[in-house]
Amino acid sequence: MQTPQTSPQPVTVPVVEIAGLAKHYREGERERVVFAGLDFRMGAGEVVALLGRSGSGKSTLLNLVAGIDPPDAGAVRVLGSEITAMGEHDRTLFRRAHVGFVFQFFNLVPTLTVLENLLLPLELQGRRDGRGEAIALDLLAQVGLEDRAGSFPERLSGGEQQRVAIARALVHDPELVLADEPTGNLDEETGAAVLELLDRLTRRRGKTLLVVTHSPEVAAIADAVYTLHDGRLIRQTDETD
Amino acid sequence: MIPVLWRASLRFLWRHPWQTGLTVLGIALGVAVVVAIDLANDSARRGFSLAAEQTAGRATHQVIGGPRGLDESVYRALRMAPGDLPMAPVIDDYVAPAADPGRSLRLLGVDPFAEARVRDYVRVGGGGTPVTRLLAEPGAVLMAAETADSLGMAPGDRLEVLARGRTATLTLAGYLETTDPALRRLVRGLLLTDIASAQEILGEQGRISHVDLVLPAGAAGGAALERLRALLPAGAALLPAEQRSAALGRMTEAFHLNLSAMSLLALLVGTFLIYNTTTFSVVRRRPLLGGLRTLGVTRRQIFRLVLAEAAVTGLVGALLGLGLGVALAELLLRLVTRTINDIYFVLTVRELSITASGLAKGLLLGVSAALLAALPPALEAALAPPRAILNRVVLEARLHRGVRWSAAAGAGLALVGAAVALVPGHSLGLGYVALVALVLACALLTPKLTLLLVAAFRPLLAFLLGALGNMAARGITAHLSRTGVAAAALMVAVAATVGVGTMVASFRDTVVHWLDESLRADVYVAPARTAGGAAWPDLGRGFAERVAGLEGVAEVATYRRVVVESASGPTQLVAASLPASERERFRFRSGAPDAAWAAFRAGGAVLISEPYAFRHGLGVGDTLELRGSAGPVRLPVAGVFHDYRSDQGVVYLDAGLYRRLWNDEAVSSLGVHARPGADIGQLMARIRALPAGGLALAVRANRELFNASVEVFDRTFTITTVLRLLAVVVAFVGVLSALLALHLERAREMAVLRVNGLTPRQVWLLVTAQTGLMGLTAGLLAVPAGLLMARVLTHVINYRAFGWTLQWTTDPAILGQAVLLALAAGLLAGVYPAWLMARTPPALALRGE
Structure with a gap:
């Protein structure tokens, strides 16, 4: 475990709590340890940026927090629930209820319209009433795409698609939002706009945001910045920024 | 099912019209063949029971004699028995119009006085022509107006017929008319005459074919049987009426069963095509499915989603197949009845009987086949962890490792199939189990063998096309998640055509050789x-x-x-x-x-x-x-x-x-x-x-009889040839569908190559080289697989169905045809994607779907 150089901000209820986490991959005959004995905590409403070189294990850590990749050892608790102790089905239901996801390549469903993409998380929760649509349209308005509700994703630019993806990540009101390189596939200007939107919407709603990034601009909006290096999680202080 | 997910799925099918259309066509053709054979078989069976009913009427028993029937004194003796039991003598044979010797008409000689209590024909009469009038005029017959029309006859007209090698003259005394549809069907193609006239026409004075009896049920019937049997002379027997018709019906059962099995082979090929398409659609949507799993879509929902898509495709294909099947059944019915006439007995079936159960069976089979085929990819999509679904590289790596296991499983299944095929006994079911096991074994071995064959062809392609040739070969091995399944589907489709073709060729060669050996005489003489x-x-x-x-x-x-x-x-x-x-x-x-x-x-x-x-x-x-x-x-x-x-x-x-x-x-x-x-x-x-x-004599030279016999053989196998051709069409559609889908998906990859300097012509070359190589590989693998299928069809299934030992013939033309079919389909499948990729601006293709 890499003890942060300075103690984290005081938090009362950790939204994400990682203890003794270990993960390795087999590459041919060799075994590559991504990390071993990793500890980490995130408080409610916190925005944390996770930096690191390509292949350092940032996305792996995000996947482990989301429960879409099982660890080799250790525990991941999200909102007090140990998701590493859950079965696949329960993890899926937990994710559905409490986690929102923003991908680098948007991952919108190409055969659904923008509005239908937003309705998907709500329908998965069994919310098929008219209120769901009102919430989705309201969010679309907040991301500035209310006039594109009936369009299919292929008709949208990259920036617009990512704005839809952010709206989709928040539409079902999850406590935790995970973002994997949300601006990695966008130009600088569009990236900045998307970033501003992500920051604004999550903070306004008091969500906890863990964002994996290469971008210093993304790190700049975070309450805390960690770097994953050689399997160690190092918190950057303001002085080291 | 979540409505929005369902919408996404339906739109996916709608947005890939080529892929969806070809899958629907594949299943439609498979279902059409099964439905057509089923309807044709059913109609033939119905025709047969109708023919049995024509003579049996209400009879519960029959008295039969030796090769020349019974002496009519037997009937008189039975008539005198106490109890006044309903009974009627019959002379039953076929005659042919002298002007049309190829046509058979059933001549039924009856006793009009005795008939009423056994059969309903005497009620038919009509048109002012009482059946009793038959008694007064020698050679007088009654027939349905429809039959008379087809012979160009009106009441009072005469008809020259060939009866037992002799010429006789019949007079149309009147029509058999009825408003009862069941009776109307019964009297079609029937010539009803008095028993004395029939004896004269057939040259069988004093003889009858059999006596029909209506015996009471229970103890009274048993007692009557005892009494009647005691009156019978040696050589005559009193049997339940259905025993004889059942024995006749059993004659064609193996024939009907084999046709059904052959039609199922077309459906099996169709099933492989659905498996290919569904696997392909899952593989291509891995990132999307991974994304959905991350959003909280459960495994069960993914599983249902994939199956629901397959069910829709299967349902549409099956519905289309029903329509095609009914149309095809009209043609097949003619072939089925012609074969039964050539091999077994005279059977006239004028109309296709379309039953709800037959159509429901086709529908159920189509949807079930689609669901069964989609089961492995649906499980694969549902069970893969979300991260693995997202990662294409992981998938390809896992598949390359899995190829070894798939080959080992294939080898194991082949041994099981061979062992089942060698189980002694008459079970046709076990023969088909062995056949399916061997087909699946070949499919499992295909990815490994494809890798080996592609590696073998790579130097040649590199020599012919340079770097493009290398790329074409590498493209197949690098995208094994798509190419492996496609190659297996193509191989099975083409192998089915080799299997059936070789079985027919072996059968034909055996018969020709046997005819050559057995026709030793120089001239054969028989009555016409x-x-x-x-x-x-x-x-x-x-x-x-x-x-x-x-x-x-x-x-x-x-x-x-x-x-x-x-x-x-x-x-x-x-x-x-x-x-x-x-x-x-x-x-x-x-x-x-x-x-x-x-x-x-x-x-x-x-x-x-x-x-x-x-x-x-x-x-x-x-x-x-x-x-x-x-x-x-x-x-x-x-x-x-x-x-x-x-x-x-x-x-x-x-x-x-x-x-x-x-x-x-x-x-x-x-x-x-x-x-x-x-x-x-x-x-x-x-x-x-x-x-x-x-x-009238038929005097034929050795060669004449030989040729006529071979002609009959070829005619009886016309239906098998038609089924084989249909399997070829299904295979062709399959090859086209698999390769087309494969390459349409790679538009983005080609756009990258275009950006890097590949000319449209080079894109053509690359795409067609790859589809051609895949077609060729599948065609080459189909040869041994098809020969294996042919071994089982020839030596296990044919023997268990008919009891014939057949020689083995490998016809190079059939094998060459199969390889060419696969290669041609492969090259043709490359045309559209190559054209599309060559003319699409790379920037557009790079934008994605």
Whole structure:
């Protein structure tokens, strides 16, 4: 475990709590340890940026927090629930209820319209009433795409698609939002706009945001910045920024 | 199902019209073949039961006699029995219009007074023509107006017919008219006449075919049976009416079953195509499915989603298949009835009977096949962890590792299939289990063998096309998640055509070789027969002797062909007087030839054909029980010989023994051996010039009979050829569908290559080289797989269905055709994607879907 150089901000209820986490991959005959004995905590409403070189294990850590990749050892608790102790089905239901996801390549469903993409998380929760649509349209308005509700994703630019993806990540009101390189596939200007939107919407709603990034601009909006290096999680202080 | 997910799925199908359309077409063709065969079989069976009903009426029992039926005194004796039981004598045979000898009409001679209590024909009358009028006019017949129209006749007109080799004249006394649709169907194609007229027309004075009886149920019926049996002479028997029609019906069961199985082969090919398409659609949507899983879509929901898509495709395909199937059934029904007429008995089926159950079965099969085929990819999509679904590289790496396991599983399944095929016994079901196991085994081995073949072809492609050739070959191995399944689907589709083609070729070669060996005589003489005619007319022993005395004749073989009753139904008996040269043609499957002939000529033993031995479970040393004119006779079996004349089999016995046991001196046909150097044409003319007691003779030279026999064989296999062609079409659609989908998906990759300097022409080359190589690989793998299928079809399934041992023939034309089919389909499949990729601006393709 890499003890942060300075103690984290005081938090009362950790939204994400990682203890003794270990993960390795087999590459041919060799075994590559991504990390071993990793500890980490995130408080409610916190925005944390996770930096690191390509292949350092940032996305792996995000996947482990989301429960879409099982660890080799250790525990991941999200909102007090140990998701590493859950079965696949329960993890899926937990994710559905409490986690929102923003991908680098948007991952919108190409055969659904923008509005239908937003309705998907709500329908998965069994919310098929008219209120769901009102919430989705309201969010679309907040991301500035209310006039594109009936369009299919292929008709949208990259920036617009990512704005839809952010709206989709928040539409079902999850406590935790995970973002994997949300601006990695966008130009600088569009990236900045998307970033501003992500920051604004999550903070306004008091969500906890863990964002994996290469971008210093993304790190700049975070309450805390960690770097994953050689399997160690190092918190950057303001002085080291 | 979440409505929004469902919408996403339906739109996915709609947005890939080529892929969806070809899958729908694949399943539609598969279902169409199954439905068509099913309807044709059902209609033929219905036609058969209708024919049985034509004679049986309300009869519960029949009194039957020997090869020439019963003496009419038997009926008179039964009539005198106490109890006044309903009974009616019948003469039943087929005649042909002299102007159209190929057409058979059923002639039913009845006693109009006795009829009413057994059959309903006398009620039919109508048009002011009472059935009793038949009594007054010799040769008067009644027939349905529809039948009369087809013969161009009106009441009072005369019709020349060929009946048992002789010409007779019938007069149309009136129409059989009825408003009852069931009766109307019954009287179609029927010529109803008085029993005395029928005897005259058929030259069977004093004889009847059988007597129909309506016996009460229960103890009273049992007592009546006892009383009636006591009145019967030796050689006659009183049997339940359905026993005889059931025995006749069983004759065609293996034929119907094999047609159904062949049609299922087309569906199996269709199923592989659905498997390919569904796997492909899952593989191509891995990132999307991974994304959905991350958003909280459960495994079960993903599983249902994939299955629901397959069910929709299957349902649309099956519905389309029903329509196609009904249209196809019209054609197949003609082929099925023609084959039954050629091989078994006269069957006239005028209309296709479309049953709700037949259509429902087709629908269910289509949807089930689609669901079954989608099950593995649905499980794969549902069980993969979300991260792995997102990662394409992980998938390809896992597949490359899995290829070894798939090959090992294929080898294991092949051993299981071979073991099941070798299980002794008559179970046709086990034969088909072995066939399916071997097909699946070949499919599992395909990815590994594809890798090996592509590696072998790579240097040649690199030599011909340079870097492009290398890229084309590498593209197949690098995208094994798509190419492996496609290659397996193509291989199965093409192998099915090789399997069926080789089986038919082996069968044909066996029959041709056998005909060549068995037709030893130079000239064959027989009375001109009507198709389906109940008895072979008698040439007369005097006629045989006159032929033997003709100039240029060395020796004459005589044959008497009759159908006699055995414990297990009708048995075709050939009483032969064979010169030594004729005996040489027999090839024994079991029994020592010398000992068998010695026993045969000594007049005590019979020789039975292979199918007869197979059907009746008899072998050398066993005893065969037949009904002789003086009661049951028990004859030892001295040998089992190869014979491909009839799948019902035939029993040979010495002519002298037959005459003693059946009291029948008649001769049905002759095999005339000419002296060396004799002019066959002149000899035939001399035979034709001999007086034959008014019989019309068919005098045919060896080659003529040979050619006619081969023609009949080819005709009976027309339906198999049609089914094979349909399998080829399904295979072609499959090849096209798999490769088209594969390459349309790679538009983005090609756009990258275009950006990097590949010209549109080079894109053409690359795409067609790859699809061509895949087609060629699948075609080459289909050859051994198809030959394996053919082995099972020829040596296991055919033997278990018909009891024939067939020689093995590998026709290079069939194998070459299969490879060419796959290659051509491969090249053709490359045309559209290559055209599309070459003309799409790379920037557009780079934007993604």
